[in-house]
Amino acid sequence: MIRRTLAVGYGALAYAAFLAAIMYTIGFLANTLVPKGVDDGVTGPAWLAVAVDAGLLGVFAVQHSVMARPWFKRWWTRFVPAAVERSTFVLLSSLAVGLLLWQWRPLTADVWSVEAVWLRVLLWTVCGLGWGVLVLSTFLIGHFDLFGLRQVLARARDADYAEPGFRQPLLYRVVRHPIMVGFIIAFWATPDMTVGHLLFAGAATGYILIAVRFEEHDLRKSLGEPYERYARQVPRFIPRTRAVPEQVEA
Numbered sequence: 416m417i418r419r420t421l422a423v424g425y426g427a428l429a430y431a432a433f434l435a436a437i438m439y440t441i442g443f444l445a446n447t448l449v450p451k452g453v454d455d456g457v458t459g460p461a462w463l464a465v466a467v468d469a470g471l472l473g474v475f476a477v478q479h480s481v482m483a484r485p486w487f488k489r490w491w492t493r494f495v496p497a498a499v500e501r502s503t504f505v506l507l508s509s510l511a512v513g514l515l516l517w518q519w520r521p522l523t524a525d526v527w528s529v530e531a532v533w534l535r536v537l538l539w540t541v542c543g544l545g546w547g548v549l550v551l552s553t554f555l556i557g558h559f560d561l562f563g564l565r566q567v568l569a570r571a572r573d574a575d576y577a578e579p580g581f582r583q584p585l586l587y588r589v590v591r592h593p594i595m596v597g598f599i600i601a602f603w604a605t606p607d608m609t610v611g612h613l614l615f616a617g618a619a620t621g622y623i624l625i626a627v628r629f630e631e632h633d634l635r636k637s638l639g640e641p642y643e644r645y646a647r648q649v650p651r652f653i654p655r656t657r658a659v660p661e662q663v664e665a
């Protein structure tokens with residue numbers, strides 16, 4: 416009983432950490448409503464800021480990609496109960512984001528700064544749409560599974576947990592990685608782009624381009640031909656303007 420309560424509490428804590436990390440990131444990149452935005456913090460030599468920021472992004476990238484691999488999950492569920500494996504991943508990812516935002520060093524030179532009000536409004540709207548696409552997409556493939564809550568609730572009820580499995584709802588019929596498309600849009604759509612923000616957007620986009628290849632490798636391995644067919648029909652990031660005819664089996 417105590418273990419179950421602890422598991423639910425831990426899952427709730429991890430989910431709260433995720434919510435705090437994503438909401439702070441939104442304010443951080445918009446330089447608004449948070450104490451420290453992407454253009455705030457300790458100033459110093461540019462080379463040092465680039466080195467520190469790249470290191471912080473690297474910590475997140477390694478943590479996030481290594482801990483998401485099936486071989487890693489198989490190994491560490493020998494020590495961590497399976498029911499809280501996802502919550503632990505979510506908690507550590509949120510802490511890595513927290514470290515990144517806390518220790519981020521600004522590079523405040525302007526890359527672009529839009530004056531026209533209509534264009535500023537348009538860019539903020541696109542940015543908001545990016546975050547919206549991201550959140551919606553998490554619900555399309557199982558928001559509460561993705562962030563570990565269903566796993567701990569199943570444990571609390573002593574029920575078996577079944578993963579929601581591979582799905583192709585709505586946006587997943589348009590592109591294979593709508594969550595990542597949402598991130599990319601939100602990272603780049605800003606009326607005021609500084610060198611620091613550009614570094615963040617460029618490095619994070621580069622990471623996404625690599626990370627989805629690892630994810631697809633795992634999906635190909637676990638799903639086989641159905642994923643190959645999906646990949647032939649649905650592009651990674653940029654929607655097709657014309658449908659691809661399904662190949663006739665020989």
Ligand SMILES: C[S@@+](CC[C@H](N)C(=O)[O-])C[C@H]1O[C@@H](n2cnc3c(N)ncnc32)[C@H](O)[C@@H]1O
Nearest residue numbers: 552556580581582583587591592593594595596
């Ligand atoms: C952070 S989500 C990102 C999903 C996807 N790359 C995206 O950008 O929307 C990563 C998890 O989603 C799972 N996933 C990816 N595509 C999926 C789909 N179409 N249906 C269900 N799960 C999916 C992966 O197996 C992985 O565990």
